[in-house]
Amino acid sequence: MEIRGAEAVLTEETYEGKPAIRKNRIKKAYRLPKLDQTIRGERTLAEERLLVRARRAGVRVPTVWTRDKTSLILEKLPGTRVKELLETTTRQRAVAAAIGRAVGKLHRAGIIHGDLTTSNMIWDKDIAFIDFGLGKMSRSAESQATDLYVLKEALNAAHSAHAASLWEAIVHEYEKEYPDAARVLKQFAIIERRRRYRG
Ligand SMILES: Nc1ncnc2c1ncn2[C@@H]1O[C@H](COP(=O)(O)OP(=O)(O)O)[C@@H](O)[C@H]1O
Ligand SMILES: [Mg+2]
Incomplete structure (x- = not known):
């Protein structure tokens, strides 16, 4: 599976044997490369923080298992x-x-x-x-x-x-x-x- 949204590409993979989703923020050609990297990094980090806060607030969200600069490896939720x-x-x-x-x-x-x-x-x-x-x-x-x-x-x-x-x-x-x-x-x-x- 690969889903291409406006901002991110989602691909299925496994993480330590468990079904996972990689959410990678896409490069935007119209942005200067260095700025582009910064923006993608900041948005990735911001999304991770909100997921952590939502979980703490008692809302079910996918766990962020790991990340790199521009992608999150998320628990793939069943359902x-x-x-x-x-x-x-x-x-x-x-x-x-x-x-x-x-x-x-x-x-x-x-x-x-x-x-x-x-x-x-x-x-x-x-x-x-x-x-x-x-x-x-x-x-x-x-x-x-x-x-x-x-x-x-x-x-x-x-x-x-x-x-x-x-x-x-x-x-x-x-x-x-x-x-x-x-x-x-x-x-x-x-x-x-x-x-x-x-x-
Ligand atoms: N953690 C997840 N578990 C299961 N399905 C997911 C997960 N994250 C994304 N998906 C699937 O991928 C689709 C797109 O992901 P989403 O995070 O909404 O990206 P976009 O920003 O492109 O809308 C979702 O509508 C859902 O079907
Ligand atoms: Mg969506």
């Missing part, structure tokens, strides 16, 4: 991508509830995932989040609300038949998990209105 799972399972609301809890835990710990789509979630009896490549640390309501907005848009785009009931279950659990949820949801409503009027 089904939530993108595919939501098309087949009859337990949509349970999956959505787990998503809401996990996002609440991240936000409570000051972590913004940055790309909450169902391609970046894996289900194996519980939810795991991957791909913190666009993540950052922030406790601002605007950042947290934007994180939720990306998630809602992703559900509308990829799972339109269930999007409304998935969203309801997500918000319900998010509010239970995260004491500051009301403030974020208020900001979320402002963002939605802003985007609607801008079209």
Whole structure:
């Protein structure tokens, strides 16, 4: 398997006999070589740090087994991508509830995932989040609300038949998990209105 994204190439390999994924940040020809190396190194390090913090916050994420300057060797998580799972399972609301809890835990710990789509979630009896490549640390309501907005848009785009009931279950659990949820949801409503009027 090889997956080429905009920022990284993912390849399957083994690490000490265990199934692993190498996530290597790609060279960008438009950047000066030395600067390119620095940027790829910094982003690799930033993603590793966010994975460690997310784990500490109680969210299931792949373990970083080792790294070099521009790639992470990640534990390959078993299970089904939530993108595919939501098309087949009859337990949509349970999956959505787990998503809401996990996002609440991240936000409570000051972590913004940055790309909450169902391609970046894996289900194996519980939810795991991957791909913190666009993540950052922030406790601002605007950042947290934007994180939720990306998630809602992703559900509308990829799972339109269930999007409304998935969203309801997500918000319900998010509010239970995260004491500051009301403030974020208020900001979320402002963002939605802003985007609607801008079209
Ligand atoms: N640790 C992992 N375990 C299992 N599958 C993974 C793992 N990391 C990535 N993948 C698979 O590779 C795909 C792309 O990885 P991701 O980290 O999201 O990179 P990108 O930045 O290109 O989106 C994911 O959607 C998932 O299917
Ligand atoms: Mg991804």
